[in-house]
Amino acid sequence: MSYVTRNQPDGTPTWIDLRVPDLDRALAFYGALFGWEYDSKAAGGSGAAGGRDLGTVCLLHGKPVAAITQAPTTGSGSGWTMYFATADCDGAARRVTKAGGSLIEPPTDIGGLVGDLGRAAVAVDPVGARFGLWEGRAHLGCEIVNEPDSLVRNDLVTPDPGPARDFYTAVFAYTLDLNETLPDLDFTFLRRRDGHEIGGIFGFPAAPSSAWATTFEVADTDAVVHRAVAAGGTADAPEDTPYGRSATVTDPFGVEFSVIARP
Template sequence: MSHVTSNQPDGTPTWIDLRVPDLDRASAFYGALFRWEYSSGAAGGPDAAGGSGLGTVCLLRGKPVAAIAQAPAITGSGSDSGSGWTMYFATADCDGAARRVEEAGGSLIEPPTDIGDLGRAAVAEDAVGARFGLWEGRTHLGCEVVNEPDSLVRNDLVTPDPGPARDFYTAVFGYTLDRNETLPDLDFTFLRRGDGHEIGGIFGSPAARSSAWATTFEVADTDAVVHRAIAAGGTAGAPEDTPYGRMATVTDPFGVEFSVIRRL
């Protein structure tokens, strides 16, 4: 169990949001999946507070864990169409981090912008085309519950071009790299903050059609979540046991793919 009560250290995944063409349907799906409740209004991050301005904060026991926002209808599916979960890295200086993004070969989709008194945010693409956000928290810290069932537990970059991706993130956030020896047959590199804390990883996959940050939620029962996802109008792959826990891939009614895991 992990409750967040202050801004996370720089480079830590701190918030996630999702834009969908049907907010009511998305709220029903994710509520059935994760037992989330909702608080209407502009949510943290430009993806949730921008556009139509209609968004909802997803709550777990009254604490924010994500946001979902209404967006125009999207053609295509998943992160290739820009409709996937957007992960935001914590930063004490959004403008400085945005400059480093451009200096390292990335680009800004949405430049640093104040989101009321919630914080300052930007949305960017890295050097291999994966989208992510930057969040300088003020009154909105980000996810206040993580690493427990029905909350965010992990983010990993899946890319066919891992070399430039590793160079980019070490330049922007000062991460150190550590090869995953548990899965020696895979091209998987841990990303660690300066204090040694692992914040995620980069998975080199030649089969990946594009580069994207993959979102993983912790659950109490992977098989039960798969059944609920299908019943609520999504799809899911068969659960599989891994060295880290029992995992499954879920796709929501809009084609957005994410993972769930019951950790060992």
């Protein structure tokens, strides 16, 4: 799927946002990297999902693919936050706390100049990884995915994968599958009830903390790495993997994410 025209099924990664201490610098960086254009009016101004509005909406081919918002410091929720689709944000939030997670921002209606955008919450799972919940109304979430310069994947990297697997299966009723392509890694696929893979949990003992890793698809990994460095970020050398050519990029605020050019 590339174009999204309706709310995604429950448990599907559906939206991402980023909070930064310097909005203008962030917009310049990600614009240089992905060719995004921006629309702050569509969401009603500054802010973030879980606050009062979406923030500055990032557009690809005129469609929303992410949001970036001003935050007092990088530490106030730094990093890309991924939001799971839900038809009932309040019910999902209750399942989060029942399963051992906690709410950073309770369910809140999100508005903008176009009206009732949706309802959102931000939570932390039992291993310390932050994520969001998004009940789409006027705003579906990412309307382009799985194509160059848009979101393609989210995986949880954690030193403690057991409690994470228990938590997400309890909240979203995922089924679990081992990754037979990379048998030496502790990697578990997460699948919706219909069998669709939504991401995975990577058990990595050396990880300093738990976090949902965001991956963007690109047409040319090497070119994106070059643009990232030229725009003030840093990047690791691209590597070929069974899934494509990938690299880890760090933006000017220290936020890490991955890019991949799939075969």
